[in-house]
Amino acid sequence: MPDLKLYFSRNLNPRVAVAAAKYMDAPVEYIPASPRHPDHTAAFRSLNPNALVPVLVEDGVSLWEADAIAFRLAQLCQPDFWPGHPDAAHITMWVSWSAAHLTPPGGAFYFHRLVRPQFSDEEPSAEFMEGEMRQFREHASTLNNFLTGRDWLVGKGPTYADFRVATVFPFAKDAGLPLAEYREICRWHDQLMQIEAWRDPFLGLAEHPDQIKPLEGVTA
Numbered sequence: 001m002p003d004l005k006l007y008f009s010r011n012l013n014p015r016v017a018v019a020a021a022k023y024m025d026a027p028v029e030y031i032p033a034s035p036r037h038p039d040h041t042a043a044f045r046s047l048n049p050n051a052l053v054p055v056l057v058e059d060g061v062s063l064w065e066a067d068a069i070a071f072r073l074a075q076l077c078q079p080d081f082w083p084g085h086p087d088a089a090h091i092t093m094w095v096s097w098s099a100a101h102l103t104p105p106g107g108a109f110y111f112h113r114l115v116r117p118q119f120s121d122e123e124p125s126a127e128f129m130e131g132e133m134r135q136f137r138e139h140a141s142t143l144n145n146f147l148t149g150r151d152w153l154v155g156k157g158p159t160y161a162d163f164r165v166a167t168v169f170p171f172a173k174d175a176g177l178p179l180a181e182y183r184e185i186c187r188w189h190d191q192l193m194q195i196e197a198w199r200d201p202f203l204g205l206a207e208h209p210d211q212i213k214p215l216e217g218v219t220a
């Protein structure tokens with residue numbers, strides 16, 4: 001097994017990568033990171049030019065984007081979680097669909113209700129949020145209809161499709177997303193929440209330090 005370091009924060013996309021790594025019991029070292037802290041951004045760009053987490057460093061080589069990280073960890077640890085699944089193309093369909101359609105409007109609510117207030121009072125316009133809500137409802141309906149009569153999105157057990165499509169759902173209540181209106185989504189997500197890696201991916205992981213220290217394992 002290669003040496004694997006997973007840089008994460010407790011936000012939306014790193015949450016998915018950490019949940020996938022935990023679910024597959026991947027032997028990664030979890031390193032809390034704050035790539036947007038002014039003291040860290042320059043150094044972090046040597047790991048990810050976008051200065052974002054998650055990043056997986058495998059034997060010194062960086063891989064960024066939660067989906068690429070889940071794909072690689074599945075290759076190493078549990079191929080049928082994605083690339084080795086007999087319906088891998090369907091899993092990729094959901095990964096792609098959620099990135100293009102469901103997660104952006106859901107993410108707008110996550111960002112403006114939960115993240116942006118931590119550093120800015122500048123509210124988006126009501127028209128903008130209404131448009132995002134319309135988009136969210138349209139795609140949530142698609143998902144809700146598809147889940148009718150199905151336990152999981154692809155095949156008979158959880159795959160990365162379920163994790164990725166559910167990206168914003170753990171935050172739905174606090175972000176003001178009307179998830180309760182979608183019965184099938186609630187049923188499916190309650191089932192996902194029974195998986196400890198999804199329910200509480202950060203369990204046992206180091207907190208982000210109050211005092212920002214030099215970034216572990218990185219030389220700027």
Ligand SMILES: N[C@@H](CCC(=O)N[C@@H](CS)C(=O)NCC(=O)O)C(=O)O
Nearest residue numbers: 009011012013034035052053065066
């Ligand atoms: N497309 C990227 C998005 C990564 C991203 O936007 N990361 C955000 C968190 S959701 C980030 O690093 N923000 C700074 C932080 O969390 O400290 C992915 O899917 O991995």
